[in-house]
Amino acid sequence: MDDILLEISEKVREIPQVSPNTMKILNLIADPEYSVMELKKLIELDVSLATKCLKLVNSAAFGLRTPVETMDRAVSYLGSKPIMNMIINSDMDSVFDPQLVGYQAENGDLWAHSLRTAIGAKLFADLTDNYELSDLAYTAGLLHDIGKIIIAQFLNVSPEILQNKYEVGKETDFLEVETELLKTDHTEVGQMMALRWGLPEALQIVIRFHHKPDKAPLKYRKLCILVHLGDLFAALGGYSTGVDSLAYRLNPLAKQYLKFKYSVLEKLICDIDVEYSKAYELIADEKPQ
Ligand SMILES: [Fe+2]
Numbered sequence: 572m573d574d575i576l577l578e579i580s581e582k583v584r585e586i587p588q589v590s591p592n593t594m595k596i597l598n599l600i601a602d603p604e605y606s607v608m609e610l611k612k613l614i615e616l617d618v619s620l621a622t623k624c625l626k627l628v629n630s631a632a633f634g635l636r637t638p639v640e641t642m643d644r645a646v647s648y649l650g651s652k653p654i655m656n657m658i659i660n661s662d663m664d665s666v667f668d669p670q671l672v673g674y675q676a677e678n679g680d681l682w683a684h685s686l687r688t689a690i691g692a693k694l695f696a697d698l699t700d701n702y703e704l705s706d707l708a709y710t711a712g713l714l715h716d717i718g719k720i721i722i723a724q725f726l727n728v729s730p731e732i733l734q735n736k737y738e739v740g741k742e743t744d745f746l747e748v749e750t751e752l753l754k755t756d757h758t759e760v761g762q763m764m765a766l767r768w769g770l771p772e773a774l775q776i777v778i779r780f781h782h783k784p785d786k787a788p789l790k791y792r793k794l795c796i797l798v799h800l801g802d803l804f805a806a807l808g809g810y811s812t813g814v815d816s817l818a819y820r821l822n823p824l825a826k827q828y829l830k831f832k833y834s835v836l837e838k839l840i841c842d843i844d845v846e847y848s849k850a851y852e853l854i855a856d857e858k859p860q
């Protein structure tokens with residue numbers, strides 16, 4: 572194996588483990604038939620997370636008139652999305668929010684891109700009547716690009732490489748630059764990280780195939796398409812992670828999901844903006860501006 576691939580594998584082995592309770596919550600959300608009560612039970616096992624849920628539901632940003640004092644009511648009011656934001660924002664924070672130097676991104680770009688992808692994936696799930704995949708698409712969107720955290724430490728993209736890739740009229744995907752330079756890409760490395768953490772199979776597959784949903788196993792193909800579209804719309808909205816801006820190829824399989832009137836897609840872009848602002852406001856205390 573090349574030295575660089577060995578070094579990348581070593582970095583994957585060094586990433587901190589995710590807490591067992593977070594793993595239980597991620598596994599629960601991966602089941603399309605999970606119940607809110609089961610989620611509540613797992614949250615109650617984590618004092619810090621339970622406290623954060625109560626703080627969040629009683630915050631001015633959430634805007635309830637009467638205080639919420641029980642976890643039953645807190646989880647019902649919150650729903651799974653802000654809870655997943657909190658879990659991934661806090662429990663995985665040590666690995667999730669680096670500067671992505673190799674991508675020439677800013678602090679917080681990966682989080683903003685991932686949050687927008689999650690919201691877009693969920694909205695596409697609802698728009699295409701795949702409600703049962705809504706929560707899972709959201710969580711998968713939050714985690715889809717984790718491989719960039721490690722790839723960023725090895726990427727060194729010169730202006731010449733970028734100029735060559737971004738020639739006028741040339742359709743490109745930044746994934747190919749990663750492969751050219753490193754013989755691997757953030758989807759392969761992301762899957763290695765997901766395996767090391769023991770993430771549910773559905774999340775591992777999305778992390779591996781979100782750029783090429785047509786290559787995903789049939790069982791998870793629809794989920795991969797939803798995250799692919801969320802990812803594309805995050806990029807179209809100007810939320811990429813540095814040098815990969817506007818270098819994203821729409822997968823042919825996903826085109827059938829875009830057969831809506833322009834006005835419907837335009838509204839979806841506005842909805843992503845609105846949902847993003849709301850979600851960001853709720854976690855603003857804990858994230859860099
Ligand atoms: Fe990606």
Ligand SMILES: [Fe+2]
Nearest residue numbers: 688715716802
């Ligand atoms: Fe992405």
